[in-house]
Amino acid sequence: MPRHETQIPLAATQHKAEAVVVDLPPELWERLEQLQSAAVLAQDISDLFLDRVFPGEPVWIACDLLVAGIETPAVIALACESPTQLTLREGEPLVRQLLSELAVEHMDIHQAGWIAARDIAREIETAALDAENGAHLLLGLWHACQQPKEMSPLPSALNDWECTPPQYRDHGRFSTTIRTLARTIIQAAPAQIARHQPSNEKGR
Numbered sequence: 001m002p003r004h005e006t007q008i009p010l011a012a013t014q015h016k017a018e019a020v021v022v023d024l025p026p027e028l029w030e031r032l033e034q035l036q037s038a039a040v041l042a043q044d045i046s047d048l049f050l051d052r053v054f055p056g057e058p059v060w061i062a063c064d065l066l067v068a069g070i071e072t073p074a075v076i077a078l079a080c081e082s083p084t085q086l087t088l089r090e091g092e093p094l095v096r097q098l099l100s101e102l103a104v105e106h107m108d109i110h111q112a113g114w115i116a117a118r119d120i121a122r123e124i125e126t127a128a129l130d131a132e133n134g135a136h137l138l139l140g141l142w143h144a145c146q147q148p149k150e151m152s153p154l155p156s157a158l159n160d161w162e163c164t165p166p167q168y169r170d171h172g173r174f175s176t177t178i179r180t181l182a183r184t185i186i187q188a189a190p191a192q193i194a195r196h197q198p199s200n201e202k203g204r
Contacts, residue, residue, distance in 0.1 A: 024068055031061055033107075034119060036099050039092075040112035045144060047088060048137075049116050050095070056083040058095050074098035111196035113144025117151075118189035121182035131178035132161070138185070150188045153181055 035053060042050035062078035074097035081091065107115075120137045123129035129137075135158050142151060157177050161169060 024065075028061070028064055028068070031057070031064075032099075032102070032104065033115060035061060035095060036104055036107050037112040037115035039095055039099060040107050040109060041116055041141075041144065042092065044109050044112075046140065047092070048140070050092060051088050054088050054091060055081075055086040058091055058098075059083040059086060062098065070102070072098070072101040074101050105197075108196055109144050110146055111193055113141045113146075114189055114192040114196065117141045117145055117185050118193070121185040121189070124182040125179055125186065131175040134182070135161075135178050138181075145192070148188070148192070150184045151181070153177070157181070 035058060038050040038053050058078055059081050060083060062075045062081075065075045066079050074094050078086075078091070078094050078098060081094075117138055120129065120134055120141075124131060124134035135154060138151060139154055139158060142154070145151060157174070161174050
């Protein structure tokens with residue numbers, strides 16, 4: 001996905017709108033990238049990753065796009081939804097329509113996996129996500145990320161944790177192991193994400 005501009009149809013009409021160059025803040029591009037990653041993973045792996053951004057984030061993204069002057073049908077529809085009540089079942093078609101209307105660059109499963117892994121690792125590092133749940137989410141991205149060496153300690157760490165009776169588990173040691181792994185993933189993510197970008201985007 002381009003970081004600063006793309007061709008986006010602005011008119012919310014039934015006629016084909018003329019594409020214009022729209023400049024959006026990098027932070028909003030990153031949030032769109034995260035939303036697209038979750039949509040790709042929902043299609044190819046599990047809707048668990050898309051469910052993590054519901055109900056609020058798709059609505060807030062749509063509102064911010066409206067503020068930026070983007071008025072496609074899906075943007076308007078999502079912006080009118082409740083950020084506390086929109087369900088995955090109701091919102092997923094609108095999310096896919098929004099991404100289609102914005103004509104964002106294609107994202108393959110490996111790029112989507114690394115974007116999600118980076119974001120989950122950030123949550124683990126800041127303790128916004130506990131080590132055990134974070135580790136299971138990262139393990140769910142093992143194949144999407146092509147079994148990278150950065151994640152190689154994860155299966156054995158989780159296996160040892162789950163095979164240990166709860167009363168004997170060393171929570172501090174396990175949390176430290178997963179946080180260390182998370183930092184490694186965060187450091188590796190930029191190169192891995194760039195590696196899987198479409199060729200016409202790498203030169204931008």
